[in-house]
Amino acid sequence: MEKQEAEDDLRRSRSERHRLHITPAHPPGPLIDRVTNGWRGDVKTAANPPTGDDYEPGICDFEDEGSCPNVSRDLVRSRRFRRMMALVLLLLLVAYYAWQAYLRPRLQQEWNFKEGFLPGRVNGTYGIARAGDFDGTTIRDIHPDLLPGGVADHQGKRRLVFIGDIHGCRKELLHLLHSIDFDPTTDHLIATGDVISKGPNSPGVLDELIKVGAESVRGNHEDRLVEAAKTLLSTDLQAPSAATTSKGYAKDAALLKELKPRHMRYLHDMPLMLRIPALPLAKKRKGKHHIAEDIIVVHAGLVPHVPLDRQDPYFVMNMRSIDHKTHVPSALHETKTGNSKPWFDVWNWYQDRLDRGRSVGGFHVYSYAEWLEKQIQEDGWFGKLRGSVLSKALRKLNPQVAVYGHDSKMGLQVHRWSKGLDSGCVSGGRLTAMVLDARGETEVVQVGCKNYR
Incomplete structure (x- = not known):
C-alpha cells in the first residue's frame, strides 16, 4: 500500500514539472562545459581589436583610458605634478632675476672695462700714449x-x-x-x-x-710754478704785461716772490x-x-x-x-x-x-718686454720653441x-x-x-x- 502511494506521488511530480516547463539547473552534458572560469571568455583588445565603421585607432582615443588626453588630464589633476610645475616656474623666475640683476650687469661691466684695452678700438688703451715733454725726472x-x-x-x-x-x-x-x-x-x-x-x-x-x-x-701746482718761473723770474714781477694778468698767473707771481732758491731747487x-x-x-x-x-x-x-x-x-x-x-x-x-x-x-x-x-695677450703691445718678444722670434722649430718659452716669461x-x-x-x-x-x-x-x-x-x-x- 505504501509502495503504491510513493509511486503515485512520483508520477504527479513529473507531471507537474512537465506542465510548468521547468528545466534542470544544469543541462545534461559533460561536466567541463559547466566550468565558468573568466579567462575562458576574456578577449584581449590588442589581439582582437574592435571593428566598426566609426572606429578610428589613434593616441587621442577618448574611449581608451591610456590615450594621451586622458593621461594628460590625470597628470594635470595630480597634486604632485602641480607642485613640480610651480617649482620649475619659481626656478625660472629666480634665474631671470639673477640674470637681470647680477649676471648681465657684471658681464656688461667686464666688457666696458676690457674693450678699451683691445687693439681694434680707436685709441684703445690710450692709443695716443707717447709720453711727452717733462722738465725734470720722469x-x-x-x-x-x-x-x-x-x-x-x-x-x-x-x-x-x-x-x-x-x-x-x-x-x-x-x-x-x-x-x-x-x-x-x-x-x-x-x-x-x-x-x-x-x-x-x-x-x-x-x-x-x-x-x-x-x-x-x-703735482700740477708745482709744475705750473716751475714753468712760470722760467718767464716770471726773468721779468719785472711788479709790472706784469697784458699777457700775464690772469688770476692764476698773478698768484704764481706772488708765490714766487716768497720762495727762496732752495725751495725752487726742491720743486x-x-x-x-x-x-x-x-x-x-x-x-x-x-x-x-x-x-x-x-x-x-x-x-x-x-x-x-x-x-x-x-x-x-x-x-x-x-x-x-x-x-x-x-x-x-x-x-x-x-x-x-x-x-x-x-x-x-x-x-x-x-x-x-x-x-x-x-x-x-690680446691687449695692446706697449712694453719693452713685448717688443723684445717679437725680436726673438726666429724661423725653424728651435726658434719657435725658444720664443714660446720666453714669451711666457716676458708676458708675466x-x-x-x-x-x-x-x-x-x-x-x-x-x-x-x-x-x-x-x-x-x-x-x-x-x-x-x-x-x-x-x-x-x-x-x-x-x-x-x-x-x-
Missing part, C-alpha cells in the same frame, strides 16, 4: 736704504708715510706728523704733490719737507713718478689695508697697461677720469662722451686681472699699487690697488696720512683742517 726709484725691511732695515723698524695734498697748510702738517709719532731717523715722508699754493704758508711747508728729508712727486727736483719695490718682509695677502706689491706714487693718476715711460706727464699730474672705450684720460670727472669712469676704477680692474693670472706682468692725491672731490679712496689721499685739507676738510710698516700693514690717520679758501 721716474725715480726710492733709495734702497729707505725701504722698510730692506738692506738697511733687517729688523723691520722703518716706515713709509704717504701724505695727501698739503697745499701750504704747515700747521696741519705738523699736527699730523705729531699724531703719527713721526721720527725722521726711522720714517720716510712721501708727499703726493700739490704741497704748495692755496694755503697760507707754502714756504713753511717746503722748509718742513726739506728738514725731514721728505720726497714728493710733482724742480720733484719726479713725475716715484717707484717703490715690494717690501721684502711683506707677505702677499688680500685686503685693502695691506700692500705687498710694487708701489707707484703719482699726483693724479695713471693709464693702466701703458708703461710708465709712455705715460703722458700732463695727465699723470691732472687726470681724474678715463674714457672706458678709448682709455683717453681727462682732467674732468665727466666728459661729453658719457663714457667717463674714475681712472682708478679701470686701474683696479686691470690690476685685479693681473693678480688673478688672467691673460692680457705683476700688479702694482698706485698712491695718489689731486682729487679732493672724490675724497679719501682706499682700495686694494689704489690709495687716494687728497681729502680737501685747504678747503676745511682733513689732511690724510697713510703709514706703511715693513710687513705691509697700513694705517690711515687724519687731522682736521681750517678752511683757507
